[in-house]
Amino acid sequence: MKIQHIEIFAIRLPLHEPFVISYATYPDMPSVIVKMTTDTGVVGYGEAVADEHVTGESREGTFAVIEHTLAPAVIGLDPAEFERLHTVMDKAIYGVPAAKAAIDIACMDAVGKSLGIPAYQLLGGRYHDSFPITHVLSIGEPQAMADEAAQMMEAGYRSFKMKVGTVPADDVKRIQAVRGRVGDDIAIRVDVNQGWKNSAATLQAMKNLEACQLDWLEQPVLADDIDGLVEVKSKSATPLMADESLRGTTQMREIIAKRAADKVNIKLMKCGGMYPAMKLAHMAEMAGIDCQVGSMVESSIGSAAGFHVAFSQKTITSVELTGPLKFSKDIGDLQYDVPFIRLNEKPGLGISIDAQVLAELTEYRSGVGSL
Template identity: 70%
Template sequence: MKIQEIEIFAIDLPLIEPFVVSYDTYPSMPSIIVKMTSECGVVGWGESVPDDHVTGETPESTYAVLKTKLAPLLIGQNPLEFERIHELMDSVVRGVPAAKAAMDIACFDLAGKKLNVPAYQLVGGRYHEKFPITHVLSIGTPEKMAKEAAERVKQGYRSFKMKVGTEVQKDVERIRAVRAEVGNEIAIRVDVNQGWKTSANTMPVLRELEALDIDWLEQPVLADDIDAMVEIKSKTTIPLMIDEGLHGEKEMREIIAKRAADKVNIKLMKCGGIYPAIKLAHMAEMAGIECQIGSMVESSVGSAAGFHVAFASKAFKSVELTGPLKFSKDIGNLHYDVPFIQLNERPGLGIEVDEVILAELCQVSVVVK
């Protein structure tokens, strides 16, 4: 089987409400969708959601590198040869993990459809039956975040990821307000998105956070400061998770060697797709580090790809792929049974893409043959 044609669509996914994190506010979510067609007519879908703060890519640069570098390179290649596909992509352009993720995901979708198996069967088979879904609370006032949490508990959610990362003490007030509103039986995970910057800023509030019984503290310091994570880990009983500080094997080796985290947040957009994500999960498992599949607020395409990785490995203990729940209009039909998700048995990613909605949301597109 050979890749015959690749279409690239730059789209803008409409959010129900703005998504606010420490470093930016997103009124909508830019995304690059890839439609990969084989010579026998099988179609695979992929997605790239780049972020200049996290992956070092922009939507414009990603569209360009897909159009001029990666798509022409993969025409005529066998999409089932995942290792070789990544070696080829790495040989022509360094980095750009979100761009490579789009191609990787499309290859897995296409391969699964060709072989008539779900994508998770291509990376180890199904291990988990279902995952609970964590609702992500954007940064807001303590009162607003507490109110939203209470409403979501009524809908069945039993865990929250709180986005913080502004002034440290104000963030503690946000966490305290949500804990007071939902009680002690609801899980709270705190994601700082590098917002506290240093261990010096973080350590003074560790005692307060320990008293609030949070599940873990995620990326309080700048991404490249692994040593700061080591210092914080030595001073608290709260489990620490690294997110932006982990992209690929190089960072994972350092995290393992320095015992810098209890958990890691693996995102397909940071590491280059399904195949690299599975490699990182194997490394983490051997080191006794728990994994989460994280979200860059992808559509049903990228979110489904992340779920297939998580369902195939026992290293994954949590997921936060809630992008499709945040959009007022999505291009795919990934199904959630809130507060759980259970993947279907359909081949590939197991979703259908609505090409009418894709065309409606598309800003620019190109066909590479």
């Protein structure tokens, strides 16, 4: 089986509500979809959700890189030779992990379909039966965030991820408001998205949050400040998660060597796809570090890919892949059993793509190779 043709679609996924985090407000989510066709007629889908603030990629740049560099490089290759595919892509261009993730995911989908097995079987087989889903609270006024959390509790959610990262004192009020509303038995995870900038500001905030009993604090300092993570971890009892600080194996080695985090957030868009994500999980497991598979707010395609990785790896103990729940219209049909998700046993990513919705959401498209 060989990769014969790659179509690329630049789309925008409409959100129910704007998604607000420390460095941006998203009225919708820009994404790049890859449709890969093999010489045997098998079709696989992949996705790239670029983030200028995390991977240094834009949707426009990602589209161009796939069209002019990555797609021409992989045409004619066997999509099942994952190690070779990544070597070829890495030789073709440095970095651009979200663009590479789109190719990687499409290959996993196509190979799974060709063999009649779910993609998680390509990564070691299924380990977890289900995962609880965490509801993500965008940055808002303390009372509004508390009200949303209370409403989601009634829907069955037992854990919340709070987006913060503004003025630390204001964020403390947000966190205290939510904890006061949901009680002590609900899990609260706090994601600062680098917003507190440094260890000093973080440690000041954490002194006021000791009574809130957080599950963990995620990425309070700037991405490249791994030494800042070390200081926060050494001076706070709250478990610390690295997110933007972890992009690939280079950062994982430093985090392990410096014992800079208790947990790491693996995102396919940061590391280059499902195959590299599995490698990062193995590195973390050897170091005794728990993992989460996180989201860049992908459609059913990217979210399903993340779930297949998470379900296959013992050291991945939580997931935050809620993109499809936030969209008013999606191109795929990934199914949630809120507040849980249980993957099906369909081949590949296990989802169907609505060609009509894909066409409706497409702003521009291109193709490489022959059909």
